[in-house]
Amino acid sequence: MPEHDLPYPDLSLPPALARDPRTPPPRRLRRLADLADAEAEAGVLDAALGDDQRWSTWSAVEKGQRGPEPHPDWVVTADAALDTELGLLKTGKEADVFLLERAVPGDPARRSLLAAKRYRDLDHRSFRRDTVYTEDRRVRRTRDRRALDRKSRYGRQVAAGQWAAAEFAALCELWSAGAPVPYPVQIDGDEILMEFVGTSDGVSHEAAPRLARTRPDRDLLASWWDQVRDAMAVLARLGYAHGDLSPYNVLADGDRIVVIDLPQVVDLVANPFGTELLLRDCRTMAAWFASRGLETDADELFAVLLAQAW
Numbered sequence: 001m002p003e004h005d006l007p008y009p010d011l012s013l014p015p016a017l018a019r020d021p022r023t024p025p026p027r028r029l030r031r032l033a034d035l036a037d038a039e040a041e042a043g044v045l046d047a048a049l050g051d052d053q054r055w056s057t058w059s060a061v062e063k064g065q066r067g068p069e070p071h072p073d074w075v076v077t078a079d080a081a082l083d084t085e086l087g088l089l090k091t092g093k094e095a096d097v098f099l100l101e102r103a104v105p106g107d108p109a110r111r112s113l114l115a116a117k118r119y120r121d122l123d124h125r126s127f128r129r130d131t132v133y134t135e136d137r138r139v140r141r142t143r144d145r146r147a148l149d150r151k152s153r154y155g156r157q158v159a160a161g162q163w164a165a166a167e168f169a170a171l172c173e174l175w176s177a178g179a180p181v182p183y184p185v186q187i188d189g190d191e192i193l194m195e196f197v198g199t200s201d202g203v204s205h206e207a208a209p210r211l212a213r214t215r216p217d218r219d220l221l222a223s224w225w226d227q228v229r230d231a232m233a234v235l236a237r238l239g240y241a242h243g244d245l246s247p248y249n250v251l252a253d254g255d256r257i258v259v260i261d262l263p264q265v266v267d268l269v270a271n272p273f274g275t276e277l278l279l280r281d282c283r284t285m286a287a288w289f290a291s292r293g294l295e296t297d298a299d300e301l302f303a304v305l306l307a308q309a310w
Contacts, residue, residue: 212247
């Protein structure tokens with residue numbers, strides 16, 4: 001194109017912004033254009049998501065909000081992964097648990113099933129004896145403490161987040177110590193994503209039954225009792241009691257047991273109700289196994305656990 005045929009610079013712009021069209025735009029403008037293109041592309045991708053889908057939140061949470069390293073091989077960390085909700089697994093006193101699939105579309109090797117535990121605020125919970133378990137807990141931020149005391153809407157959100165954070169921290173510590181608990185993948189607000197305990201053939205999924213709903217033979221029953229005692233011992237050596245251990249908070253995953261529902265874990269020293277709650281855990285579990293025909297001794301178990309705690 002002859003030079004005299006080139007369009008003139010935009011004279012309506014201030015001299016500082018007017019430019020010769022033969023030169024590339026400033027780097028800042030190019031970045032803004034790239035950002036606009038990326039946002040437009042993201043909008044198109046978001047529009048393609050179903051009502052039960054979202055992009056993986058793995059990269060959105062802070063480093064301390066992910067599970068202990070090294071992460072198991074099955075944990076999907078790709079930004080391209082989608083979280084697809086597959087339905088409700090169970091409802092509880094303080095939270096509901098949903099089944100979630102995190103997968104990279106078109107890549108069967110990067111796919112995992114997760115249990116998404118979402119805590120309800122205090123207005124929508126049936127579990128009210130919070131103070132027994134939170135006696136030793138402290139809230140750092142003054143604003144949060146005031147909101148909790150006033151039981152404001154924000155305070156109720158803080159309380160839900162506290163319970164989720166307490167359970168996630170307990171899961172991380174117990175998993176690292178070798179306790180039979182689900183692997184905690186991540187926490188985001190009042191939602192914890194953790195290992196799904198159960199079976200799946202890629203089409204149908206079945207959660208492991210709670211201990212209370214099983215009818216094991218004597219050999220399996222004895223094995224499960226040993227595993228329960230070992231799990232309680234791991235907690236005791238760390239200075240904790242489950243606080244609400246029962247056959248409804250233990251999953252029977254084939255030959256192994258998995259302890260779940262740990263938001264109320266209590267410090268045996270700092271919490272004045274700690275040893276009382278530990279004794280209750282011992283009696284509850286011993287009574288269930290005894291009702292199935294296995295000889296147990298709750299007081300002996302309690303003494304053994306206290307000895308390991310101190």
